[in-house]
Amino acid sequence: MKVVIIGSGNVASVLGRLFVKNGHQVIQVVSRNVAHARILGEALNCAYTNEMAEIDQHASLYVLAVSDIVLYNLKGHIHFENKLVLHTAGSVPNDVLKEVSANYGVLYPMQSLRKEMEYPQEIPFLIDGNTEETIREIEDFAKTLSSSVTRANDTERLKLHVAAVIVSNFTNHLYALAASFCEKEKIDFKLLFPLIKETAERIDRISPVDAQTGPAVRNDLFTLDKHIRLLADYPQLKNIYLKITESIVKGVDPILPEK
Numbered sequence: 002m003k004v005v006i007i008g009s010g011n012v013a014s015v016l017g018r019l020f021v022k023n024g025h026q027v028i029q030v031v032s033r034n035v036a037h038a039r040i041l042g043e044a045l046n047c048a049y050t051n052e053m054a055e056i057d058q059h060a061s062l063y064v065l066a067v068s069d070i071v072l073y074n075l076k077g078h079i080h081f082e083n084k085l086v087l088h089t090a091g092s093v094p095n096d097v098l099k100e101v102s103a104n105y106g107v108l109y110p111m112q113s114l115r116k117e118m119e120y121p122q123e124i125p126f127l128i129d130g131n132t133e134e135t136i137r138e139i140e141d142f143a144k145t146l147s148s149s150v151t152r153a154n155d156t157e158r159l160k161l162h163v164a165a166v167i168v169s170n171f172t173n174h175l176y177a178l179a180a181s182f183c184e185k186e187k188i189d190f191k192l193l194f195p196l197i198k199e200t201a202e203r204i205d206r207i208s209p210v211d212a213q214t215g216p217a218v219r220n221d222l223f224t225l226d227k228h229i230r231l232l233a234d235y236p237q238l239k240n241i242y243l244k245i246t247e248s249i250v251k252g253v254d255p256i257l258p259e260k
Contacts, residue, residue: 002142005029005057006045007079008066009037012089015114016066017045019124023145029057053078061085062142064108069093076100085138091162094155095129106130106139109158113169125149127158178238210253217249 009032032038035051042049086102098105109127130136143150183190216224232239
């Protein structure tokens with residue numbers, strides 16, 4: 002399939018390489034930053050531009066790997082008649098593209114992507130489209146990229162996007178706080194790597210609830226008190242420690258808001 006990629010950031014870079022690896026032809030990269038467009042265009046051996054008026058009209062697929070705010074402001078800037086146009090955002094509705102083309106949808110990679118990743122491990126894709134025929138076309142394309150392709154409507158994608166932020170971004174922030182703590186206390190953060198890997202791999206075998214360990218789940222007040230005292234000079238970390246400890250003690254049953 003001939004593809005034009007609009008965007009030149011992390012998602013555009015990784016998906017561009019994935020498209021080419023799996024037999025598709027990226028014919029152009031479009032980005033507001035011409036230097037970034039050139040870098041990705043040269044990496045994918047294709048044309049590049051920073052002018053929307055110069056977008057190649059001969060592609061069969063247009064992939065918009067841009068920020069959410071850009072997606073909401075596309076009206077009047079680009080139009081592709083009946084060409085297939087996809088955005089890659091998890092929390093943006095499908096029909097944000099309804100003024101861009103008669104055939105549109107979503108190709109959301111539910112994975113943390115960075116430019117330097119050559120060929121990442123399996124990327125699960127959540128897909129959607131404005132018609133059943135369009136969904137089938139997107140599904141066929143996505144299956145050339147990954148063995149994990151799931152249909153998900155706007156609401157389902159938004160819920161999964163929230164969960165993804167919690168398991169990825171929030172977890173990584175805790176790593177950052179722990180690394181800072183270790184540095185200031187002159188202990189080696191790398192000694193925690195085996196524990197991090199084991200904890201992540203454990204939920205392949207058992208549920209996260211059953212995998213929970215530590216002083217909070219044991220109601221070990223003596224150890225909890227020692228930890229809290231040690232964190233007295235780290236108020237941000239102490240506050241997060243207390244909040245998460247409280248959550249572990251209460252359990253995972255959600256408290257639903259009143260209607």
